[in-house]
Amino acid sequence: MNPESPSLARLPAQLAAAVTDACASVSHNLNGQKLGKKGRVTRERILAAAIELIDSPDEPVTLSSVARRASLGMTSLYNYFTDLTELLLAVLEPVMATSESAYLHLLRERWPDEELFDCCYRFVRAYHDFWLRHSRLLHMRNALSDQRDARMLSHRIDTTRPIISLLVSQMGMETPLDGADTSMATMVMIGVERSITIATDPDLRREVGMEGVSPDRFLVPGARLMELAIRDGRSGSRYLSH
Structure with missing residues (x-):
């Protein structure tokens, strides 16, 4: 993994814990595959990347920009989120927690x-x-x-x-x-x-x-x-x- 890739460690502790809890509650990806530790970590990386982009007001927030920030291909990202609204809702869940x-x-x-x-x-x-x-x-x-x-x-x-x-x-x-x-x-x-x-x-x-x-x-x-x-x-x- 790229050492500059998004990490929950860079988020406020309470928000990072809420992201971890939210990802732990998701048992399968969109292809129906059961998420193991690697899958949950990937999902956490995507959410961390989205949060970093949202917190950078000069950068656009799109699925492709999130994928780049998370060092993932679009195919990998689509395993977890179908569109931007779904991704933003996933970010909103730990925020509202x-x-x-x-x-x-x-x-x-x-x-x-x-x-x-x-x-x-x-x-x-x-x-x-x-x-x-x-x-x-x-x-x-x-x-x-x-x-x-x-x-x-x-x-x-x-x-x-x-x-x-x-x-x-x-x-x-x-x-x-x-x-x-x-x-x-x-x-x-x-x-x-x-x-x-x-x-x-x-x-x-x-x-x-x-x-x-x-x-x-x-x-x-x-x-x-x-x-x-x-x-x-x-x-x-x-x-x-x-």
Whole structure:
């Protein structure tokens, strides 16, 4: 193997462990062949190569560029992934596995009324920081989702469901995710995600002349919006029952 080939050792420890766990859960390649140690290591190399390319904003992310970075031929890569969406979803799996420690855990304890804004801000800041660490990958996912890639759209929805569910709980409700009372939590989440999308997109910020503007320009209003929604929910506001 080329000593410069991608390696999990060059990834942050938590992400590297999540990649290893994700690859260990795959038992066969696309040809139906059972994956042994060599096959799992090859899959890990492909994911490490994809992550390195995604983290290099000046390089295109394509199946061929990933294969070159991983020192593999295209035939070998097609043994594991049929297209770019499938590969990106495989990268997203270990990335999203770190979301619990990154931001979800902050929502699991009931936030005291007297500290509500501070708790909302801590969550919004943690969610922003997670997006900032994985900005290009998450923007690629959302771009494909906006283009109606069904697999990416499904992923985008599925990763927001836990947040919406926990926000509903913070509002003092026990409504299932498809209940009417999730409307406010859903609207808050849409607003927070969209504002963080802007805050973590350097190209968009440059285009609208917002380079150098503090992320708090977006994060503080997002936290305030979340606070107001939770307070409304806890007060039993009639607006949440329509």
